[in-house]
Each structure stands twice: as C-alpha cells, then as structure tokens.
Amino acid sequence: MGIPTRYVEGYAVDYTEVLDGTMIDEEQFSYDDYYSGSSELGRTAVVQVDVDDGGAHAWIEAFIRGRWQVVELTPPSSEDEDETQDDFWSRFGRWLVGDDSGDTGTDTTGIAFSLGNAVWIIYVLAGCIAFAVLLFVGRIAVRKIVRFVGYHRRDKTGNVIAYYRYMCDYARLASDDFSKAGNHRQQLEYFCKGADPAETEDLAAYMEGISYGGEVSGDEYVQRMGELRVLFRSFRRQVPFMKRIYIFRML
Structure with a gap:
C-alpha cells in the first residue's frame, strides 16, 4: 500500500507493572537518555520495571504523518x-x-x-408484577371511594364541608402558595380568580357560616355544591397535566 513499515521486537509492559515499578530520580536517569522524539504520553519520569521472557513481544510500526507510529495488531488475550x-x-x-x-x-x-426447565420463574415474576400493579391500583381506588362517599352522605352540611376540604387539599398539592390562605375568603379568592368579588364574598360568608355550626337547606345545598364544583373544575383545568396525574395518585 506504499506505507513504510518495520518489524520491532521488545517487551510489552502493562499499567499495573508500571505502578509496581520503581520511579528513578531525575538526577540519576533523565528522560532524554532513554527516549527521543514525539510521544503521546508526553514527558514522564523514568520508571524501573522488572520484565522477563514472558513479557517479550513483537509488533509493527508504520511511518505515518512524518513519524513512526505503533500499529498493534495482536488481539488481547x-x-x-x-x-x-x-x-x-x-x-x-x-x-x-x-x-x-x-x-x-x-x-x-x-x-x-434453559427457560423451558424453569418456567415457574416466569410465572412467579409475572405474578409479583401483577400483584404490585393490583396493589397500586387498589390503594388509589380505595382512596377515591372513601373521598366520594365522604361528600355523598345524608348530612348535607357535612357533604359541602367535605367537598370544600377536598378542593383545598387539591389546591395545596397543586401550588405551595395556597397554604398562605388563612381563611375562607382568601382560599376562595384563589379559586375565583377573575370572578365577581361580591359573589366570592357571599360564598366565603356562606362557607364560614356552615363551618361554625350553620345548617344547609335542600335548595341551597344544590346551589352551593354546584357553585363549588364549577369553581373546582375551572381551577383544575389550569393545573399542568403531569401535576394532575401526581395529585390523582395522592388524593
């Protein structure tokens, strides 16, 4: 191929042997006394290494880009x-x-x-995965059922309070700022951004009233629960999708 090459005999010394070797003082033996020309390792200290015939090796050098370079073709053991x-x-x-x-x-x-001799391992692994999935889904389902039942009881006042509590728990997970709201009016302002302040004040007064001993009538129950559901759905649509998945798992 027109590339000058030459056959070289010497010793192959690995990195661990160099580490086990003895570093020679620069004043006794200089780098220039043992090596000249360019080196990919750069200028190094002189290291004395014990080698024997087991380290004897032969390789090829090729004259490439103006200098002799090692071309090692021997595959590693x-x-x-x-x-x-x-x-x-x-x-x-x-x-x-x-x-x-x-x-x-x-x-x-x-x-x-072979897998044919131990098919039971596949069944055991598949069973464990299926059990873990069912346990995960079951825990979420139980939480959803408990929450749903919590605001679908005969006690209408308790239902409104339970649903409002769920709204607040959801908002706390959706945003850390919601925890700063210290009363019903501040909480509802968080849900009712852009709404009529008078309507927000009216709903806040109503929630404070039933939270401290007030009663809910039949017609009023339908109206107030409708208002809370509309507010909550509007708020939930503004929460990022991944955050909604996280909250779905938690509540």
Missing part, C-alpha cells in the same frame, strides 16, 4: 476468554442451584439451564 463465557441463563441457572464453581468450559456434566 481477553478476547479468547470472552468466547468461552457462559450466557446469562447458564450463569443464572448455576446461581439458582448454588453452583459457584464458575466453570465456563464445555463439560457436559455441568448444569444446563
């Missing part, structure tokens, strides 16, 4: 080891039966594991 590694289910099968030998050979006396 880890690639050969990876070819004998077991698949996940084989290792999982040995773990199930407590076999910690870690033998990755081809011995046919070892444990052969």
Whole structure:
C-alpha cells in the first residue's frame, strides 16, 4: 500500500507493572537518555520495571504523518476468554442451584439451564408484577371511594364541608402558595380568580357560616355544591397535566 513499515521486537509492559515499578530520580536517569522524539504520553519520569521472557513481544510500526507510529495488531488475550463465557441463563441457572464453581468450559456434566426447565420463574415474576400493579391500583381506588362517599352522605352540611376540604387539599398539592390562605375568603379568592368579588364574598360568608355550626337547606345545598364544583373544575383545568396525574395518585 506504499506505507513504510518495520518489524520491532521488545517487551510489552502493562499499567499495573508500571505502578509496581520503581520511579528513578531525575538526577540519576533523565528522560532524554532513554527516549527521543514525539510521544503521546508526553514527558514522564523514568520508571524501573522488572520484565522477563514472558513479557517479550513483537509488533509493527508504520511511518505515518512524518513519524513512526505503533500499529498493534495482536488481539488481547481477553478476547479468547470472552468466547468461552457462559450466557446469562447458564450463569443464572448455576446461581439458582448454588453452583459457584464458575466453570465456563464445555463439560457436559455441568448444569444446563434453559427457560423451558424453569418456567415457574416466569410465572412467579409475572405474578409479583401483577400483584404490585393490583396493589397500586387498589390503594388509589380505595382512596377515591372513601373521598366520594365522604361528600355523598345524608348530612348535607357535612357533604359541602367535605367537598370544600377536598378542593383545598387539591389546591395545596397543586401550588405551595395556597397554604398562605388563612381563611375562607382568601382560599376562595384563589379559586375565583377573575370572578365577581361580591359573589366570592357571599360564598366565603356562606362557607364560614356552615363551618361554625350553620345548617344547609335542600335548595341551597344544590346551589352551593354546584357553585363549588364549577369553581373546582375551572381551577383544575389550569393545573399542568403531569401535576394532575401526581395529585390523582395522592388524593
């Protein structure tokens, strides 16, 4: 291909061997005494490393972009080891039966594991997931039923108060600012943004009255519950979608 190359023999020293080596004082041995030319590592200290014939190696250098550069074509030994590694289910099968030998050979006396031999594991996992989903949905459903029943009782006054309490709990989760509202008028102003102040004041006076011992008549009950539902639906539409999902799980 027209690229000058040369065959080089020497030693291959890995990083751990360098760490275990001895750093030589710059005054005794200088970097320039052992290396010249460009280096990707830059100027380093001289390190004495013990090597033997096991570290002997040969490689190729190619003259590229004006300098000799190492072209290492020898595959690492880890690639050969990876070819004998077991698949996940084989290792999982040995773990199930407590076999910690870690033998990755081809011995046919070892444990052969497949999904067909342990279908029960799939059923157990699927059952656990289904149970967790049912538990999650069941808890939400119970909260919804308890809340719904809370403002659909025979006690009309209690129903209005319970529904208003639910509105306030929802608003507290939707915005931290709602917690600053200290009375019915301030709370309703939060729900009735842009509404007629006189209507807000009238509804606030009504809520204060029934909260401190007042009674709700039949016709008045339908009117006031209708007003609260309209306010709450209008407020809820302004809450971001993801926040509404979060509040749905909590209330």
